[in-house]
Amino acid sequence: MSEFLAAVGAAFLAFLAGVGRLALFTARALAAGATPPYYPQVILRQIVYMGYYSLPVVGLTALFTGMVLALQSYTGFSRFNAEGAVATVVVLSVTRELGPVIAGLMVAGRVGAAMAAEIGTMRVTEQIDALTTLSTDPLRFLVMPRLLAGLVTLPLLVAVADVIGVFGGFLVGTYKLNFNPVAYLTQTEQYLATSDVVSSLVKAAVFGFLVALMGCYQGYHSRGGAEGVGQATTYAVVSASVLILLSDYLLTQALFAQ
Amino acid sequence: MSEPAISQPAIPKIAVRGLTKSFGRKRVLDGLDIDCDAAESLVIIGGSGTGKSVLIKCILGLLRPDAGSVRIDGEDTVGLGSAARARLMLKFGMLFQGSALFDSLRVWENVAFGLTQGRGMPRQQAREIAFEKLAAVGLGPEVGELSPAELSGGMQKRVALARAIAAEPEILFFDEPTTGLDPIMADIINDLIVECVRGLGATAVSITHDMTSARKIADRIAMLHNGRIIWQGPTAEIDRSDNAYVDQFVHGRADGPIRMEVRAA
Numbered sequence: 001m002s003e004f005l006a007a008v009g010a011a012f013l014a015f016l017a018g019v020g021r022l023a024l025f026t027a028r029a030l031a032a033g034a035t036p037p038y039y040p041q042v043i044l045r046q047i048v049y050m051g052y053y054s055l056p057v058v059g060l061t062a063l064f065t066g067m068v069l070a071l072q073s074y075t076g077f078s079r080f081n082a083e084g085a086v087a088t089v090v091v092l093s094v095t096r097e098l099g100p101v102i103a104g105l106m107v108a109g110r111v112g113a114a115m116a117a118e119i120g121t122m123r124v125t126e127q128i129d130a131l132t133t134l135s136t137d138p139l140r141f142l143v144m145p146r147l148l149a150g151l152v153t154l155p156l157l158v159a160v161a162d163v164i165g166v167f168g169g170f171l172v173g174t175y176k177l178n179f180n181p182v183a184y185l186t187q188t189e190q191y192l193a194t195s196d197v198v199s200s201l202v203k204a205a206v207f208g209f210l211v212a213l214m215g216c217y218q219g220y221h222s223r224g225g226a227e228g229v230g231q232a233t234t235y236a237v238v239s240a241s242v243l244i245l246l247s248d249y250l251l252t253q254a255l256f257a258q
Numbered sequence: 259m260s261e262p263a264i265s266q267p268a269i270p271k272i273a274v275r276g277l278t279k280s281f282g283r284k285r286v287l288d289g290l291d292i293d294c295d296a297a298e299s300l301v302i303i304g305g306s307g308t309g310k311s312v313l314i315k316c317i318l319g320l321l322r323p324d325a326g327s328v329r330i331d332g333e334d335t336v337g338l339g340s341a342a343r344a345r346l347m348l349k350f351g352m353l354f355q356g357s358a359l360f361d362s363l364r365v366w367e368n369v370a371f372g373l374t375q376g377r378g379m380p381r382q383q384a385r386e387i388a389f390e391k392l393a394a395v396g397l398g399p400e401v402g403e404l405s406p407a408e409l410s411g412g413m414q415k416r417v418a419l420a421r422a423i424a425a426e427p428e429i430l431f432f433d434e435p436t437t438g439l440d441p442i443m444a445d446i447i448n449d450l451i452v453e454c455v456r457g458l459g460a461t462a463v464s465i466t467h468d469m470t471s472a473r474k475i476a477d478r479i480a481m482l483h484n485g486r487i488i489w490q491g492p493t494a495e496i497d498r499s500d501n502a503y504v505d506q507f508v509h510g511r512a513d514g515p516i517r518m519e520v521r522a523a
Contacts, residue, residue, distance in 0.1 A: 032340070037375070121361075129320050130358040134421075135347040135376030137340060 025217050032137050033144030042141065046149035050111050050212075051157055057110060058103045062161035065098050066090060066168025074177050086177070087187040090169030095196045096256075099162040100154075101248055104207030107154060108240040112215040115146055116236035119219025120229035128220070143220065146212045154208025155201040162200055199255045206251060207244045214240040269332045271296040271429065271461040272317060277326035278485075279312055286312045288485030289326065299455055299462040301476035301493075303469070303507065305516060308482050310465035311355070314431050317463070318350060319343050330429070348376065351427035351460075355434040357418040359406035366392065366402035369420045377425065391420040394457075395450050412443035416450065423454045430455060432464035436471045448474040469508055472496075481507065483516065 073089045119142055122128050131138045166188060173179040215236045222232035270293035279287040286309035294300040304310050315321040317328050319335060327334050335346055351372075359368050369391055370384035379387075389399055395416040406414060415435065422430055435451060436444035448471050455462045455475070466472055472479055473493055480490035481504050489501045496508055506514030 037378070125356055126354045126358040127360055129315070130352070130354060130360070132320060133318060133347055133350055133352040134372035135344045136371070137344065141375070 021221075022213075022217055025220070026213060029139045029143040029147060029216070032139040033148070035140075037140070039141060039145055043145040043148055046145050047153050050107065050146075050149045050208075051153035054107055054110055054153075054157060055160065058106050058157050058161050059164050061102050061106050062094070062099060062165040063168040065102055066094055066165035066170075067172045069093055069098065069165075070169035070172040070177065074173075083177075084187075086173055086179070087169070087184045088191040090173070091166050091188045091192050092196060094165035094169070095162050095192065095200045097248070097252075099165050100158045100200050100203040100207055101244065103154065103158045103161045103204065104211060104244040105241055107157065107208070108211045108214075108237055108244065111150075112211045112236045112240045113233045115212065115215030116219040116222070116233045117229055119143075119216055120222035120232040123220060123222050124225050124229060138220075143216045146216050147209060150208035150210075150212030151205050152208070154211070155204040158200055158204035162197070195255075199251070202255070203248060203251050206247055210243045210247065211240045214243065268295065270294060270329075271298070271331060272463065273327075273329040273332075274313075274317065275327045275329075277313070277316055277328065278324045279309070279316055279321065280324055285485055287316070287323070287326075290482070290486050292480055292487050292490070294461055294463055296461055297459050299452075299464070299475055299477045300480065301464045301466060301472045301478070302480050302482055302487075303465075303467060303472050304482035305467060305507065309485055310467075310482055311433055313482065314433055314463065314465055318352065318431060319346070344376075348425070349428045350431065351422035351425065351429070352431045353415070353418045353422045353433065353435055355437055357406075357411075357414040359414055359417060359421075361406055363406075364402065365397075365404050365406060365409070365417050368406065368417060369402075369424050371421065372425050387424060388420070391424045392417070394423070394454070395420045396446075412439055412447070415439065415443075415447050419447070419450055419454065423458060426458055426460075428460055430458075430460050430462045432462065432466075432475075434466055434468075435464060435475075436466065436468045441470075444468065444471060445474075451475050467507075469510075 069090050070086055073086050074083055077083050077085055077089075119128075122142070128138045128142070131141060170181070170184055170188070173184050174181045218232040218236040218239070219229075222228045272294040274290060274292045277287050277290040278285070290313065292300075292302075302310055302313065312321060316323045319328075319338065323336060326336070328336055330346065330349065335343075338346060359365075360371065363371065366385060366388040369388035370379075370381070373379040373384035373387060374381055389402055392399070392402055397413065397416055397420070401409070401413065401417075406417065409417065419435075432451060435447055439447060451462070451464070452475055454460075462475070464472075464475055473496070476493045478490060479493055479496050480487045481501075482488070483503050489499050489504045491499065496504065499505065499508075502515050506516050
């Protein structure tokens with residue numbers, strides 16, 4: 001019994017130590033980024049990479065999510081004659097939840113993994129040490145631009161994903177379920193509040209920051225060659241995904257709880 | 259009446275005292291002492307895993323020692339803040355074992371990196387210097403536009419050397435500069451190192467287990483074993499050191515007092 005408790009205690013202490021290391025890393029990166037130089041070209045390159053090149057995968061996912069959501073809610077609501085609520089359910093679900101969460105998870109898989117692999121490879125090939133010897137702070141040059149890009153880019157991506165998701169629902173609603181297009185759009189517009197859009201963008205900013213943070217953190221601390229870089233990539237995606245889902249609950253609680 | 263002038267001993271360019279560094283239970287450096295004078299070329303030899311790279315990284319500030327001091331021009335550098343560390347780095351140039359060139363940048367951008375990012379030099383001016391330095395290590399301007407992945411190992415070392423000397427630093431560090439190169443290319447790199455160090459009048463600290471390289475680039479050789487410097491002297495005296503460890507290492511004999519660890523600690 002005491003051995004079991006010791007193992008649980010050791011795991012908990014290791015978890016706390018990990019949280020502490022992550023908090024210190026974040027604070028150091030933010031502090032480094034608060035002072036010049038700022039590397040605008042590097043930031044812009046990250047925004048293009050993270051945002052523009054993620055558009056196809058995020059757009060496609062949002063489109064099918066909206067379409068499936070319209071179909072499923074129609075099937076469910078038709079059991080108690082509430083088919084008319086499909087447009088409302090689609091727009092609120094996509095804007096409040098599915099848009100930011102699905103875009104966040106897709107970006108975590110596409111960009112977070114790539115960040116961890118790139119920075120991890122730089123770590124194990126001593127390129128990060130080389131940056132330091134060339135009087136360049138790696139946190140300022142590598143980490144801060146990615147954090148900033150995550151913070152700025154994901155809200156833009158999610159704004160696009162929300163529109164595409166709602167459009168997917170509209171397509172299914174009007175072409176397959178025979179809703180009147182004008183009535184569908186009117187209902188969509190009527191029930192969508194500004195706070196829904198704002199909450200969507202706030203969530204997206206938080207998710208983008210978390211994706212970039214976990215990619216950078218895992219890559220920066222990778223060890224042991226190709227295997228270490230592979231592990232860092234896996235950890236980056238898994239930890240970013242878990243944090244997205246956890247923070248989604250906390251943000252929903254904070255933004256919508258009565 | 260004026261007091262007679264007292265001659266002060268020259269301050270070493272680099273003075274390391276009581277340097278200790280452990281990783282877990284493995285003590286890699288164990289109270290190591292060593293000096294390097296200005297414009298001197300010091301080569302530290304020792305077997306694989308004896309802590310040569312750890313020593314050089316502690317001097318550079320890439321690793322924080324557990325105890326001891328590292329003085330550069332008389333100033334203790336252990337525990338410097340990031341701004342002071344960045345200023346100190348302006349004195350240094352470093353050639354890494356695997357070259358450590360930035361994959362995402364072209365060759366000339368690699369060479370110019372310390373000038374544009376570290377010193378804020380305009381890009382065009384840094385570009386001209388980069389091509390000058392590439393020429394100094396025997397690489398033509400066409401190489402400058404290539405990506406590091408398109409270069410052979412020997413060419414990558416040359417580019418890394420050009421990057422190390424681009425800002426004309428006071429102190430140059432070379433980590434295993436000839437590892438992985440054929441003997442001819444290794445000799446070319448050794449010649450370039452000697453030429454660059456002498457041309458700049460820089461202080462050089464190299465670590466290697468390649469005795470041909472050590473003999474060629476060193477004014478003084480020191481041997482690291484069990485976390486300490488066990489012998490040091492002018493290069494010409496390495497063959498009559500009267501030290502069984504040095505003798506075994508220099509002649510590459512399996513039998514002797516040095517027992518290689520088969521497993522990493």
